[in-house]
Amino acid sequence: MMRPTLGLLTDFGLTDTYVGQMKAAILRVAPHVHLVDLTHEVAPQDVRGGAFLLWSAVESFAEGSLHLAVVDPGVGSARRGVAVRSRRGDMLVGPDNGLLVPALSLLGGMDVAVELTEPAGWGPRRSRTFHGRDVFAPVVGHLAMGVPLEKLGRALTRLETPFSFPAPRREDDTLVGEVLHVDTYGNLVTNVPGESLPTRFQVRLGTTVIPDAPHVHYQTVASGAPLSLVGSTGLLEVSVRDGSAARELGVGRGASVYITPG
Numbered sequence: 495m496m497r498p499t500l501g502l503l504t505d506f507g508l509t510d511t512y513v514g515q516m517k518a519a520i521l522r523v524a525p526h527v528h529l530v531d532l533t534h535e536v537a538p539q540d541v542r543g544g545a546f547l548l549w550s551a552v553e554s555f556a557e558g559s560l561h562l563a564v565v566d567p568g569v570g571s572a573r574r575g576v577a578v579r580s581r582r583g584d585m586l587v588g589p590d591n592g593l594l595v596p597a598l599s600l601l602g603g604m605d606v607a608v609e610l611t612e613p614a615g616w617g618p619r620r621s622r623t624f625h626g627r628d629v630f631a632p633v634v635g636h637l638a639m640g641v642p643l644e645k646l647g648r649a650l651t652r653l654e655t656p657f658s659f660p661a662p663r664r665e666d667d668t669l670v671g672e673v674l675h676v677d678t679y680g681n682l683v684t685n686v687p688g689e690s691l692p693t694r695f696q697v698r699l700g701t702t703v704i705p706d707a708p709h710v711h712y713q714t715v716a717s718g719a720p721l722s723l724v725g726s727t728g729l730l731e732v733s734v735r736d737g738s739a740a741r742e743l744g745v746g747r748g749a750s751v752y753i754t755p756g
Contacts (some may be wrong), residue, residue, distance in 0.1 A: 497528045498638045500560040503548050504626060505536035516627045519617050520562075523635025530555075539567040541593050543747075545657060546675050546683075549596035550727050552584065561597070562626075562634045563588040570622035574654055575610040575629050577643055585643065587634045589625070592657030599658075608647035615646045662686045669753040671730065673699075676746055680738025681731050684751050688724035692755040697722045699732055699751050702743050707753075718742075 500520065506512040513534050520527060532551050536544040544565035552561060566573075566589040574590040581602030586594045590609075598604055610616075610633055617632040633646055662671040662685055671686035682699070688708075697704040707722040708730075715721045717736045720743065725731040732751065734742045 497526050498524070498558075498560060499528045499530060499555060500562060500634060500638060501530045501532050501551065501555060502534070503532040503536065503544060503551070503561070503563040503565075504534045505538050505540065505544060505565045506534045506626070507538075508534055512624070512626070515624075516562075516564075516631045519627045519631035520635045520638075522617075523632050524638035527560075527635065527638040536565050539565065541565050541567070541591055542657075543675065545593050545596050546659070548593065549600055549659075550675075552597045552601060555584070558583040560585045560634055560637055561587070561594075562630055563593050563597075564626040564630060565589075565593050566591065566625060569625050575625060575633075576607055576650065576653065577610060577633055577637065577646055578607040578653070579605045579643055581605045585634070585637050587630050587637070590654045592655040595653060595655070595657040596659060598653075604653070606643055607650040607653065608643055609650055611647040612645065615641070659685050662690065667754060671751040671753065673732075673745065673747050673749045673751065674729075676740045679733070680740040680742075681725065681733045682739050682743075682745065682749070682751075683725060683727060684730045684732070686730040686751065686753065688728050688730060691724070691730060691753065695753050695755050697730075697732060697751060697753055699749060700743055700745050704732065712736075 548563050576590045577587045584601050615633050617628045619628045671684040673682045674685050675683040704720050704722045709721040709723045712735045722732050732739050
C-alpha cells in the first residue's frame with residue numbers, strides 16, 4: 495500500500511507545541527501517512543494569506559493527495575468544519591471560512607463535500623479552541639486510512655464562504671494589478687498572470703518605475719535595483735536584487751501595480 499501524502503498549513507507558529515500535537519493526532523489514526531509541512535507561519539488569523547499560500551502549493555502534490563489547512567479565527571463558533579474532495583481527487587480538510595476555496599478551484603472545483611458533523615470521526619479530546627487537533631486532524635487521518643468522506647458528516651452542496659483573489663483590470667492600455675503576497679525575501683507577488691502580460695512592458699509601483707520588463711532572472715539588474723519577473727507561481731513579481739522590495743519600495747499587500755506596454 496502506498497503511503498498517502500498529507501500537506502499541512504497553519505498559523506500556529508513553531509514556538510508552542512500546537513503543530514506537534516496536531517501531527518500526533520493525525521499519526522494516532524494514520525501512523526503510515528507521509529506528512530509534508532507547507533508552512534506554519536501564516537500570519538495569525540490571516541485567512542486570505544493562508545488561502546494564497548495553500549493555492550500556491552497544491553499543484554506540487556500528486557493527484558489524490560490530502561491537505562489539512564487551519565487558519566481558523568472562528569474556531570468554536572457556528573462556522574463549519576468541512577472535508578472536500580476536488581474533481582482532481584484531492585482531499586482538503588479545514589474550516590469553511592474561505593481558506594480552502596482558491597486551492598479547491600485550482601484542483602478542478604468541488605466534487606463532494608461534507609460538514610464534519612460525525613463525532614465518531616473526531617478525536618477523544620473536544621476542546622472548543624483547538625479543532626486543528628481535536629476535529630480536523632483525526633478526520634484527515636481517517637481519510638488517509640481510506641474511510642469514505644461521506645461517512646464523516648452531512649453532505650453539502652456548496653461551501654458557505656466563497657472566496658476569490660481580486661482579478662487584474664484594464665484601464666485603457668494599462669493593466670492594473672494588486673500585490674497579493676510578500677514572501678520571505680520581500681518579493682511582491684501580484685495577481686497578474688504571466689500569460690496576460692505584454693511582450694515588453696514597464697511596471698509602476700508607488701513612485702517606482704521599472705522599465706525593460708520582464709526580466710529573466712535577478713542578475714539582469716545591478717545589486718539593489720528593482721526588477722520585475724514572472725515567478726514560480728506563474729504570477730508577476732516585483733523584486734529588488736540582493737534586497738527586499740517590500741522594505742526598499744515601502745509597499746506591501748494590497749498595493750496597486752500598473753503595467754503598461756513598451
